[in-house]
Structures are given as C-alpha cells and as structure tokens.
Amino acid sequence: MGTSTTATGATDLTRLSAAELATRLAAGEVSSVEVTQAHLERIAAVEPSVHAFLHIDDDGALATARDVDARRSAGERLHALAGVPIAVKDIVVTKDLPTTAGSKILQGWIPPYDATITTRLREAGLPILGKTNMDEFAMGSSTEHSAFGNTHNPWDLDRIPGGSGGGSAAAVAAYEAPLAIGTDTGGSIRQPGAVTGTVGVKPTYGGVSRYGLIALASSLDQAGPVTRTVLDSALLHELIGGHDPRDSTSIPEPLPPLVEAARAGAAGDLRGVRVGVVTELGGEGYQPGVRARFEESLELLRGAGAEIVEVSCPHFTYALGAYYLILPSEASSNLAKFDGMRFGLRVVPDGGDGLAATAERVMSATRGAGFGDEVKRRIILGTYALSAGYYDAYYGSAQKVRTLIQRDFAAAFEQADVLVSPTAPTTAFKLGEKLDDPLAMYLNDVATIPANLAGVPGMSVPNGLSDDGLPVGLQILAPAKADDRLYRVGAALEALLESTWGGPLLARAPELEVAR
Template identity: 70%
Template sequence: MSSELTRLTAAELAEKIHAREVSAVEVTQAHLDRIAEVDRAVHAFLHVGTEPALAAAAAVDAALANGEAPASPLAGVPLALKDVFTTVDMPTTCGSRILDGWRPPYDATVTARLRAAGIPILGKTNMDEFAMGSSTEHSAWGPTHNPWDTERVPGGSGGGSAASLAAFEAPLAIGTDTGGSIRQPASFTGTVGVKPTYGGVSRYGLVACASSLDQAGPCARTVLDAALLHTVIGGHDRLDSTSIDAPVPPVVEATRLGASGDLSGLRIGVVRELGGEGYQADVESGFRAALRRLEELGAELVEVSCPHFEYALPAYYLILPSEVSSNLARFDAMRYGLRTAPAPDASAEEVMAATRDAGFGDEVKRRIMLGTYALSSGYYDAYYGQAQKVRTLIRRDFTSAFERADVLVAPTTPTTAFRIGDKVDDPLAMYLNDLCTIPANMAGNAAMSVPAGLGESSGLPVGLQIMAPALGEAPMYRVAAAFEAARDAAEGGPLIHRMNGLEVSL
C-alpha cells in the first residue's frame, strides 16, 4: 500500500484523504519511507522534517475526523520545499555553506500558506547555491541526480524539487524561477513546472537572488496538480511590495476545460527564434511532434518573430549578476550564518572577506564579481543600463507576439539532461541551458514546461514550454492540460510512469 500511495497524483491523494479512505499520516509516512529508500541515490533533499511533517498530517486527520471541511483542496497531501524559502522549524541554507545550519526566525509567505492549507512539508530540497546554476551541481552539499539516469543532472537551480517528484519522493514541490529554474528541471525530469506572472506569488521570505527576476511557482507531475498548488500559494501579499493586487487566475477551471482535449479557437504562436539549428535532435523532433499534436487538438498555429530574444541571454547575465552583487552583500558574517576569522584580532573587514571567501562557491563569486563590475562607476550605463534597454525590447516583442496569439510555444531547453560534470567547468555552456526560458523572466510573463515525450535517441524527457501574457495563466494551463491528456492517451499513460532509470540504478 505504501508504494502504491507514492504513485498517485496529488489530486488522487487528496480525494482519498478527504474521503477518509486513507489518512494523511499514512500518505506522509509513505513518502518519508520512499525518501529513506531512494534519496541516497538521488540526493533531492538537504533536510527531511519527519516530525513536523507527520504532526501537520495528524492535524489534518484530526480535523477531518471532527467533521471539519478540508483547509484546502490539497489538505493532507505532502510537499517538498526548495531550500530558498524561510522555515522556522527547519534550516534554510540556499545550498550555501555561508548559511550552514541557519534557522530563520520567520516563515516565508509561501511556507505560511502551505501550512495554512494543511500541506505537510516533507523537507527542504537541494539547489544550486543561491539559485545560481542550471544543473544543481553548484550546491555546497553535492549534486542532485536525475532519477531517469542517476549519472545525469536534473537541471537547476531547482533540481532537488524536480527530482523529488520524478523519484516519487513527493507528489508536489515548490521551486523558484529566475531564468528557468523551475521549467528547465521540469523538462529534464519529465515533470510539470510553472513560473507564474512576476508578482503572482509572494517573494516575502524567499531569499533573493535577483529581485526583479525571481518568482516562486508550483512543481508537480500533472498539470491539474500544479494548478491546485498554484491556487494555494498565489495571490496578493501585503508583505511583498512587488505582489500583484489581483485574484489568482482561474487555473483549475482552465485545466479542467483543457482536459476535454479541444483547443478550437485558440491561436498558438511558434517562436521563430527558439529552436532549429543548434538544438539537440531529440529536442527538435519532440517539439515538432508536439506542434502536430496541438494542431490535431484544433489549435491554430501561427509563426511569430521575437527578434530581440537573441539578446536575452547576454542582457540577463548583466542584470542578474548586478542584482546578485547587491542582494548578497547582506551575507557579511556580522549578523547570521558562517563567520570565519583569519586571526584572533582580525578586523571586521578581514572577517568579512575571509567568511565570504570560505562560504561562497565559485559560481556565486563569479556572479558577484561580474555584477559589481557592471554596476561600477563608468560602466553602469554601458552594461547594466544597456541591458535594461534590451529588457524593454524583449517585452515589446512579447506584446507584439501576443497580438497574434493567445499563448506562445517553444522548446523548454536546447538539450535533454546532460551528464554530471560535463558542463560544470564551462560557465558559458552552462548558461546556454537557459536560452529558451530567460525571455519570460525578463518580461515578467507567465510560462510553464510540460513533458512533450521521450527523445528518440536518448530516451530522456523533452519539455514543451508554453508562455502567456502577464496574468494570462488560464489559457496557458488550458493548452497544457489538453496536450497532456492527448499525450497520455496516445502513449498509454503518464510519461513519468515509464521512468525506470532510478529503479535500475538502485
């Protein structure tokens, strides 16, 4: 029974828990057992919160036994939380030695909303240090492994959250997406990952990487599960000055509509600049097959051009490091976290320098230096200022494209999951993994990745990216749900259930 529970979707688990066919404690324990069984091979978790998770599950069971209505549609369904959100009952390290063992004095808004919804938090997932990376190899505690093939990366920076889903260690997870850190891992692991509209989910208590780009979002194995979680964590938060004061788009309703499989009347824009030469053959063939499937569902495909997407990657890698340089200045060894003194009588400046040298990894140091240089006197206008102008042009490209289409589609990533170690020493090769995902972050639009299928030559998952205007999540979810239903019907069930790499590796 325990292993069967870990294979169910979050929606199916919620239905059983709320009907009292199975207890929330049983479901949570089943997933804790699964973590104990496989996480040595996967390394999805940095911390497992067994006692608080079981206590939260028991509280759900007690409320249901008393005849109370479930606190949310997902009450009792456990979840894995990226270790970039503050949690009072578990450490928050952001994958960095500089925060080793730090226990925050407050919960992030996302954390608080999960607790209020009766969702047990299984633990904190591994990530590239301070969300800087595309493979989860930049974690201070070692890489996470892709359950499809444990010699490959699960993507980054949120590889731990995505891998926990693919390994059936959790039915739900939360990630953050600064330049693709939810969508790229979703593509590499055959799962669903959503970057909501910037400001659609509170960033309060989300340890900042790049404040104008970071966005929390839901991760799941199905589109419906992602939509249900989206409604739990989304919505206005007065504690976040960038939070949008607007209702959460009707994503659950749109998902149920899309599951009927009819996309008649919807225009889907195919972005000319994302795809083609330079993309892995498995990705290109998988994307073309996805386009044919969308046409079969009744959608009208139109080609759209976004010429300034070509400059998104270099502009992003000026804006992001600049904001990193500012945000990470707070880790100064004076208030919390690691403190390294080079000598007993060392000055504050010497302690700060020694601590930052010992506590930050190479990639974080690289981006701090790039950002500090880009913001320095005489270079600000030439680098950071110009990058912001490119950002405006990218937004205009999106605006023009959405005049012709309801949503846009592209590959999620240029390649399938690569081997651990292949790119970790080549920063430019690593940065190119975000080629398709960065534009949506630069513009603040909504975007998501859904599994498109398995590569013909690699047998690894390929992702389909769907992009929508700001607060346009409803048609995005509708298209994703219709595509998912058609794919599952044609291929004999969910893609994730054809994954056997983890079982073989163990």
C-alpha cells in the same frame, strides 16, 4: 486501507497524483499519516541514490498529518490539498527548519519566521517533508553548484536534474513527493521540469509572493509549482498565489481560475486558440530529438483545433546576454548582506599574520569560505557592471534590451494567445560535463530567460523522450496575468500525449535502486 506494495517497498500512494491523493483523503479512504509515511519511506529508500533533499522533517511532517486527520475526523472543512505532502526548495524561508539556499554561508541557519508561501502551505495543512537541494543561491542550471553535493536525475543517475531547482524536480520525478515548490529566475523551475519529465510553472511576476524567498535577482525571481500533472500545478498555484501586502511587487488582484482552466483543457478541445511558434527559440543548437518531439506536439495541438502561427521575437537573441548582466548586478547587491556580522557563517582570521581581525578581514574571510565559485563569479561580474564608468555601458544597456524583449512579447501576443517552444535545447547532460564551462552551462536557459525578463508566465510540460531515451519538455508562455491560458493549453497537450503514450511519461522511467 487497501493499498498495494510496490517492488520498492513503498505503497502505491507515492505513485498517485496530488489530485488523486486529495480525493482519497477527502473520502476517508486513506489518512494523511499513511500518505505522509509512505513518502517518507520512499525518501529513505531512494535518497542515497538521488540526494534531492538537504533536510528531511519526519517529525514535523507526521505531526501536521496527524493534525489534519484529527480535524478531518471532527468534520472540519479543509483545503482540497490538506494532508497531501510537499517538498520545499531550500531558498524558501521556513521557521524552525534549516534554510541554507544551498550555501555554506547559511549552513545551519534556522529562520525565525516563515515565508508567505510557507505560511499558506501550513495553514492549508500540507505536511512539509523537507527542504530540497539547489544550486547555491539559485545560481546554476544543473544543481552541481550546491555546497552540499549533487542531486541526480532519476532517469539516469549519472546525469543532472536541471537547476537551480533540481532537488525539487528530482523529488517529484522520483516519487519522493507529489508536490514541490521551486523558484525560477531564468528557468529554474521549467528547465528541471523538462529534463526530469515533470510539470514546472513560473507564474506571472508578482503572482506569487516573494516575501521570505532568499533573493537572487529581485526583478526576476518567482516561486511556483513543481508537480507530475498540470492539474496538480493548478491546485498548488491557486494555494500559494494571490496578493500579499508584505511583498511590494505582489499583484493586488485575484488569480484567474487556474483549476477551472486545467479541467477544461483536459477535454482536449483547443478550437479558437492561436498558438504562436517563436522563430528565435529553435533551430541551431537544439538536439534533433528535442526538435522532433516539439514538431509532434504541434501536430497534436493542431489536431485539437488550435491555429498554429509563426511569430518572430527578434530581440530574444539578446536575452541571454542581457540576463547575465542584470542578474549578477542584482545578485551582487542582494548578497551583500551575507557579511559574517549578523547571521550565518562567520570566519575570524587566526591572527597568525600579526594583523587584527577587523570587520573587513572577517567579512573577506567569511565570504571567501562561504561562497562557492559560481557565486563569486557572478558577484564579481555584477559589481563590475554596476561600477562607475561601466553602469550605462553594461547594466543600463541590458535594461534597454529588456524593454525591447517586453515589446517583442507584446507584439507576439497580438498574433497569438500563447507562445510555444522547446523548454531546453537538450536533454539532461552528464554530471561534470559542463561544470568547467560556464558559458555552455548558461546556454541551457536560452529558451526560458525571456519570460523572466518580461515577467510573463511560463509552463514546461513533458512531451516525450528524445532519441537518447531521456525526457524533453514543451514550453508554453502567456501574457502577464493570463496564467490560466497556460493551464488550458498545458492540460490539453498533456491529455493528448498521455492518450498517445497510454499513460504518464514518468511511468516509462527506469525504477530506482533502493536502500536495503
């Protein structure tokens, strides 16, 4: 089909955006089989270095691609993204494909059903390349808590790709997939986006179905797109979003016009848009290069006609503490189902101590062997916070702080249409650097957590390289159900930045070593 070959041996199809691939597929310039095969070859070449995937489904992806090609040849009307391959975080349930949530306790589990997101992807004809690596049960900010090994940042293989969805972000950044699905409980889509130079979107809570997501914290979890461009995120968001009667928290309203907003924003005109800079999400603890790129981005937004205003959200300073009480509490409840009795791992004590293998002892042995240290840490903390005598002091107080944070957002959105901040305080740190310091690890999510506590949508857009040559991101936040504002402002900033840089940020990433 006239595609050239890069130094890696993969065709240049892997370097195209999802929107560009969709256009070529619709025009018959390339087949889905060719596109899918190119990405599978790229995965085979770079996975030994990146380890973004836990499971790769060559046969299933190519079968879907062949079906799409046949339907397109027959003149059938297809979804705009039909034939464009995608990677899916391993916390999203997939029928007939392993789903482990990055944990030994689910190693080898094959679900008997699909998540709503998976169903929508399959119905639209997107070949699923495989399941991506993640921190166990989405507990982490570096993907170092996966039971199946670290994922490496394609910009520097000695550094973390963010977390918990580092596998999805790394797969997109390494050109292994043009699209990916992530989940965001406290920043797990946006923070990996920032440190890998990709676009990550956390939709409004309830805007994308949670049916078939393995729950971490049910009042915080939200699935969303991981892509290389804002338009690609809009296309994927519109596909997976919308009401789902199987999810009681799903918003019974249609999504706003996200693709339309992204296309309009790409013109770079932000006249009439008020952009609020959150005082509490910056300053001390933020790497100088991160702060410098943020200030430069503000000037670009101002030059595009946006009005820049400063807003204060005083209770954001308590968000981290509240989050790390609410999340473990909900996690301790949600993970109670993993008991070795119904599915997943079962460890039966050998009886060498003369004691019978009772249900209680099987459960204890299974959880001891199946859960990693971070999961155990949070279960213990959550169980303590919910225990008699401490519920009001800890969990109850955290929920009151959550209400104050929601009020801060409401007041801020009276002054501004969107809020902005750096997505993460630093660039990607070295693997192992913070693994033994949970508090230092938790601070990576200081800017992203407030959005989850309030249920508002957020986006991370790559906005340059810090002084260490690693990518940073700018976070955009909008009111609940106003996700289209993210796409208008995000696409405008992306266009302004790429005009300044002369191309996408990822084009400046070092080429990965490939398997021979």
